[in-house]
């Protein structure tokens with residue numbers, strides 16, 4: 400499904416899965432415009448202002464409660480990824496950051512240390528749009544292929560350390576594909592890591608039944624869901640996965656924003672919340688099991 404994300408008359412001429420990158424971009428920009436923002440992101444704001452795309456008609460007005468709520472949640476997720484990448488770059492200043500399904504993420508401009516190597520992997524339509532709107536600098540490269548095609552792995556220089564990110568991506572793959580991508584990363588990048596997020600199963604079901612709608616916009620199916628209580632099962636994808644660590648979001652505004660970091664401790668929410676996890680791959684020559 401995801402490798403065949405054909406344009407279906409969406410305003411940007413993208414397929415429905417690639418169009419989700421405009422949804423996340425819009426919510427980052429809405430959050431970034433707030434004076435009390437959790438996520439300063441001037442690049443996202445500029446992109447939304449310049450791109451010829453009906454953001455508000457498609458995804459809702461910035462003043463609507465749904466958009467404000469989503470924007471904050473989105474920012475809290477993004478902050479988890481930013482923190483993991485920034486930590487990695489402190490330990491590996493010349494390391495490679497590989498962003499799977501990067502869409503129009505502007506993370507490079509939020510966390511770059513002036514020395515890292517940055518690799519974007521996305522479907523051809525998304526890569527073409529990114530190349531036009533966010534032309535790559537000398538340390539940035541783009542590869543147009545599905546993440547399920549291991550061609551991108553051969554393009555990574557892992558000699559200075561590697562961190563792979565998969566933000567807002569894996570839910571659009573089939574469960575078997577998710578397992579293969581994780582196993583492939585563990586096999587190819589011993590000593591490296593992967594930061595990824597997952598929607599809970601109830602959310603994946605709603606999306607797949609076509610029941611995630613905001614105004615005229617309907618989110619595409621999300622075939623893969625994982626409850627937070629299942630995080631440690633990710634280790635079974637490959638013996639090289641040494642550790643699975645829950646990455647908790649920073650506090651946000653209001654009651655919900657403040658509660659989110661504690662959801663991992665609340666009995667009802669603990670298992671059913673969205674997850675961000677960091678997978679650490681065993682050093683070369685070692686496997687986590689045995």
Ligand SMILES: C[S@@+](CC[C@H](N)C(=O)[O-])C[C@H]1O[C@@H](n2cnc3c(N)ncnc32)[C@H](O)[C@@H]1O
Nearest residue numbers: 401417419420423500501502521522545546567
């Ligand atoms: C929700 S967007 C997330 C974009 C970005 N990571 C962010 O958080 O703003 C999903 C992205 O995954 C990409 N994607 C979906 N399936 C893919 C696949 N099989 N291979 C590569 N990219 C894929 C889409 O093109 C899109 O850019």
